[in-house]
Amino acid sequence: MHDSGSPVDAAPGVDVRESIRGYLRDNITVLGDDELRDDDNIFDKGFVSSIFAMQLLAHIESTFDVEVPDDYLSLQRFSSVERMTEMVEELRKVRRG
Amino acid sequence: MVDRSSDAVLERARAFAAELAPRAAKFDREEHLPREVVERMADSGFLGATVPVEWGGLGLTPLEYGELTEVIGKACASTRALLTVHTSLVAETLAGRTSRRIKEKYLPDLASGRRIACFALSEADAGSDAEGMSTRYVKKDDVFVLDGHKKWISFAGIADVFLVFATDNGTVSAFLVDRETPGVEIRPMSGMLGNRAAHMAEVVLSGVEVPAENLVSGIGAGFAFVANTALFHGRYSIAWAGVALAQAALEEMCTYAARRVQFGSRIGSFQLVQRMIADAVTGVSAARELCRRAGRLRAERSPEVIAATNIAKYFSSTVACRVTSDAVQVLGGNGCWNGYPAERLFREAKILEIIEGTSQVQQTLIADFGLTTFTKKG
Numbered sequence: 505m506h507d508s509g510s511p512v513d514a515a516p517g518v519d520v521r522e523s524i525r526g527y528l529r530d531n532i533t534v535l536g537d538d539e540l541r542d543d544d545n546i547f548d549k550g551f552v553s554s555i556f557a558m559q560l561l562a563h564i565e566s567t568f569d570v571e572v573p574d575d576y577l578s579l580q581r582f583s584s585v586e587r588m589t590e591m592v593e594e595l596r597k598v599r600r601g
Numbered sequence: 602m603v604d605r606s607s608d609a610v611l612e613r614a615r616a617f618a619a620e621l622a623p624r625a626a627k628f629d630r631e632e633h634l635p636r637e638v639v640e641r642m643a644d645s646g647f648l649g650a651t652v653p654v655e656w657g658g659l660g661l662t663p664l665e666y667g668e669l670t671e672v673i674g675k676a677c678a679s680t681r682a683l684l685t686v687h688t689s690l691v692a693e694t695l696a697g698r699t700s701r702r703i704k705e706k707y708l709p710d711l712a713s714g715r716r717i718a719c720f721a722l723s724e725a726d727a728g729s730d731a732e733g734m735s736t737r738y739v740k741k742d743d744v745f746v747l748d749g750h751k752k753w754i755s756f757a758g759i760a761d762v763f764l765v766f767a768t769d770n771g772t773v774s775a776f777l778v779d780r781e782t783p784g785v786e787i788r789p790m791s792g793m794l795g796n797r798a799a800h801m802a803e804v805v806l807s808g809v810e811v812p813a814e815n816l817v818s819g820i821g822a823g824f825a826f827v828a829n830t831a832l833f834h835g836r837y838s839i840a841w842a843g844v845a846l847a848q849a850a851l852e853e854m855c856t857y858a859a860r861r862v863q864f865g866s867r868i869g870s871f872q873l874v875q876r877m878i879a880d881a882v883t884g885v886s887a888a889r890e891l892c893r894r895a896g897r898l899r900a901e902r903s904p905e906v907i908a909a910t911n912i913a914k915y916f917s918s919t920v921a922c923r924v925t926s927d928a929v930q931v932l933g934g935n936g937c938w939n940g941y942p943a944e945r946l947f948r949e950a951k952i953l954e955i956i957e958g959t960s961q962v963q964q965t966l967i968a969d970f971g972l973t974t975f976t977k978k979g
Contacts, residue, residue, distance in 0.1 A: 553969070578820060
């Protein structure tokens with residue numbers, strides 16, 4: 505349960521994928537031999553429980569300065585580094601209009 | 602118009618609690634919380650305690666709400682349960698990440714207590730395990746059709762609105778269902794261990810058509826976002842409920858020990874009784890401080906608040922169980938008799954180790970937090 509990120513992360517040039525990967529690595533419990541891959545379903549693989557989705561949402565909104573709309577609030581969109589990166593890029597595009 | 606200042610709210614709560622406490626045993630015995638008590642909670646503004654002022658609530662801070670919960674919970678657990686269910690689980694959740702349309706449609710009535718809400722997640726075969734949920738929904742034109750059977754739903758017996766969770770092949774979504782909707786059937790439940798006056802019921806949904814606008818957040822947001830948010834609020838409430846019961850039991854224990862004479866001495870002078878009192882004082886103090894810490898972190902919207910709330914809920918409910926059990930022990934035969942409050946407090950405390958995520962669920966979450974936070978890197 506680490507900090508949600510510094511304002512500098514919100515800079516457009518920040519590597520979204522790397523930032524999300526880093527946040528997950530800091531917050532998951534790896535007791536097996538599995539290393540986190542970008543396409544791993546973090547819920548199915550047991551890296552985190554569904555309650556962690558709330559933290560991911562807060563982290564993504566504060567770090568990347570985006571607002572995740574209601575119809576994006578499904579576990580699927582938060583299920584992997586890849587899916588979250590896609591979502592953030594999509595929302596940033598919407599914000600830029 | 603009620604005075605919304607926190608001092609006035611808490612003063613009202615203390616005055617109300619003083620009237621409520623002597624009636625709690627009767628509510629428990631009759632398994633019924635009178636309508637007039639619910640209305641008093643509403644008229645005092647308590648049912649909208651955590652709802653922002655702009656939506657008609659009191660807008661209390663988490664610490665103020667915690668104190669309110671303790672005051673009411675110490676007087677009557679079933680009345681406090683109304684705060685947990687209506688205010689924390691439903692109103693506070695809807696006041697968060699829901700559409701403006703839902704807020705406009707429901708929040709002012711929930712904040713004022715004109716309508717009562719309940720939280721319909723549990724089923725006979727599914728509690729914290731969303732995958733075990735059998736209540737189904739299907740989208741049909743501009744409505745969702747719900748079929749299923751919810752169980753152990755506090756205040757379903759009197760609620761006007763139900764926050765219902767249902768699944769569509771594993772995709773869990775949340776819906777607001779009005780009591781009067783055709784196909785909604787309420788079956789009151791009786792014989793509970795505690796929270797006996799909380800109008801617990803089963804909710805049977807048969808082809809219930811819910812307008813699409815009553816979907817809370819998006820499709821698939823039901824468990825991960827809506828239920829977890831609601832349970833996060835509920836756990837904070839339950840943590841304070843534990844402090845309330847433990848404090849009530851501590852007072853019963855001390856009062857009795859200071860008066861009861863055995864072997865020519867007050868039993869409070871016996872060291873083995875003193876040990877129970879010392880452990881109770883220490884446990885209550887520690888539980889209250891953990892709740893206050895969770896409250897401060899809630900106010901700061903700290904990322905640490907989820908773990909802090911789980912810790913507070915787990916510890917506080919455990920302390921409540923131990924202290925109420927020791928209160929029964931100190932009161933002896935009188936502790937086992939409903940002429941004294943100890944046995945009721947003991948029954949009520951056990952409920953807290955089960956609802957809003959069992960102690961075992963909390964332990965798992967806290968252990969995950971521990972392994973993540975305290976494992977040395979490298």
